[in-house]
Amino acid sequence: xxxxxxxxxxxxxxxxxxxxxxxxxxxxxxxxxxxxxxxxxxxxxxxxxxxxxxxxxxxxxxxxxxxxxxxxxxxxxxxxxxxxxxxxxxxxxxxxxxxxxxxxxxxxxxxxxxxxxxxxxxxxxxxxxxxxxxxxxxxxxxxxxxxxxxxxxxxxxxxxxxx
Amino acid sequence: xxxxxxxxxxxxxxxxxxxxxxxxxxxxxxxxxxxxxxxxxxxxxxxxxxxxxxxxxxxxxxxxxxxxxxxxxxxxxxxxxxxxxxxxxxxxxxxxxxxxxxxxxxxxxxxxxxxxxxxxxxxxxxxxxxxxxxxxxxxxxxxxxxxxxxxxxxxxxxxxxxxxxxxxxxxxxxxxxxxxxxxxxxxxxxxxxxxxxxxxxxxxxxxxxxxxxxxxxxxxxxxxxxxxxxxxxxxxxxxxxxxxxxxxxxxxxxxx
Numbered sequence: 001x002x003x004x005x006x007x008x009x010x011x012x013x014x015x016x017x018x019x020x021x022x023x024x025x026x027x028x029x030x031x032x033x034x035x036x037x038x039x040x041x042x043x044x045x046x047x048x049x050x051x052x053x054x055x056x057x058x059x060x061x062x063x064x065x066x067x068x069x070x071x072x073x074x075x076x077x078x079x080x081x082x083x084x085x086x087x088x089x090x091x092x093x094x095x096x097x098x099x100x101x102x103x104x105x106x107x108x109x110x111x112x113x114x115x116x117x118x119x120x121x122x123x124x125x126x127x128x129x130x131x132x133x134x135x136x137x138x139x140x141x142x143x144x145x146x147x148x149x150x151x152x153x154x155x156x157x158x159x160x161x162x163x
Numbered sequence: 164x165x166x167x168x169x170x171x172x173x174x175x176x177x178x179x180x181x182x183x184x185x186x187x188x189x190x191x192x193x194x195x196x197x198x199x200x201x202x203x204x205x206x207x208x209x210x211x212x213x214x215x216x217x218x219x220x221x222x223x224x225x226x227x228x229x230x231x232x233x234x235x236x237x238x239x240x241x242x243x244x245x246x247x248x249x250x251x252x253x254x255x256x257x258x259x260x261x262x263x264x265x266x267x268x269x270x271x272x273x274x275x276x277x278x279x280x281x282x283x284x285x286x287x288x289x290x291x292x293x294x295x296x297x298x299x300x301x302x303x304x305x306x307x308x309x310x311x312x313x314x315x316x317x318x319x320x321x322x323x324x325x326x327x328x329x330x331x332x333x334x335x336x337x338x339x340x341x342x343x344x345x346x347x348x349x350x351x352x353x354x355x356x357x358x359x360x361x362x363x364x365x366x367x368x369x370x371x372x373x374x375x376x377x378x379x380x381x382x383x384x385x386x387x388x389x390x391x392x393x394x395x396x397x398x399x400x401x402x403x404x405x406x407x408x409x410x411x412x413x414x415x416x417x418x419x
Contacts, residue, residue, distance in 0.1 A: 014215035018319025021326040030355045118209045
């Protein structure tokens with residue numbers, strides 16, 4: 001009887017350990033908040049081009065993550081991307097003329113929204129729209145711009161050379 | 164030539180017959196399951212045997228697999244200068260592939276052989292026949308609790324393996340080679356989704372059913388000799404490993 005009891009306790013501990021591991025996986029290695037998702041307030045912003053921004057991407061200011069992108073839509077009126085983001089409730093003192101831009105983490109990393117604080121005395125609240133936005137830098141555009149400049153510079157120097 | 168073809172046909176037919184028998188055995192076990200759940204004590208005992216006793220091997224192997232993954236991943240990723248991705252890559256590899264497959268292989272080697280040889284020895288020493296004489300169904304009394312114990316233990320072991328593996332990756336990645344811990348965890352969190360964990364756990368459950376089924380089937384149908392028990396144990400490991408890898412391919416293709 002004593003032995004059976006020990007085995008039952010051991011089994012209980014084992015299953016508990018398994019469930020604890022599963023819980024660790026769900027809470028620690030994924031970013032998804034299970035259950036409590038309805039906290040914080042929602043801001044929207046329209047971008048010319050969002051590049052590779054995805055739902056779930058962080059929204060940060062000064063390098064600190066304030067919230068996440070929750071929805072990306074296409075605005076068919078003016079052909080721009082409409083991004084909705086949820087900001088955590090403790091960050092409720094963001095000036096309402098702050099601007100948002102899309103940056104890339106590292107050289108090949110994920111894209112995120114970086115905000116820069118403005119100087120306004122009033123703060124963003126639920127449902128507000130960020131008016132000042134800056135699109136993602138698309139690498140191909142940069143390269144083609146650079147090549148065009150480079151070619152122009154070359155032809156100019158070629159014209160100047162015969163004189 | 165004709166004899167060769169005939170031989171080939173014969174062995175193919177034999178394999179099909181075996182597959183059919185395993186499946187029928189599985190259906191039989193499923194049919195008895197509701198009644199067996201009434202006798203939890205037997206199952207608890209087997210969860211302890213299959214699960215808690217495999218804990219040491221699962222944890223050490225998980226730790227070392229994670230550490231190797233950390234070292235190799237760091238070596239490879241530092242060449243392209245993006246070491247922070249290590250957390251994401253290793254976590255995905257562990258949850259989706261390495262965790263379930265390695266756990267199933269170790270489970271077949273540790274718990275599967277124990278099940279097969281235990282039941283096989285009962286067969287060889289006529290304990291199963293004695294039970295039948297006493298109007299106790301050996302499938303219900305001996306085989307089913309062991310099968311269910313394995314089925315419950317395997318997902319738990321998979322979760323433990325994955326967690327310990329990630330701990331191992333972290334141990335090498337952050338403590339030893341010095342990747343920034345913030346970006347390590349945040350890259351991991353942004354890469355791993357709930358679906359990936361679900362995939363890993365579904366695989367763990369499927370492998371658990373497959374490995375336990377093969378072990379109890381081989382043990383129950385072993386020849387009642389010392390050699391027969393040995394052969395059943397060997398076949399358990401071989402068939403479980405092949406079945407695990409085959410099922411893994413199918414599940415991966417299915418859930419991609």
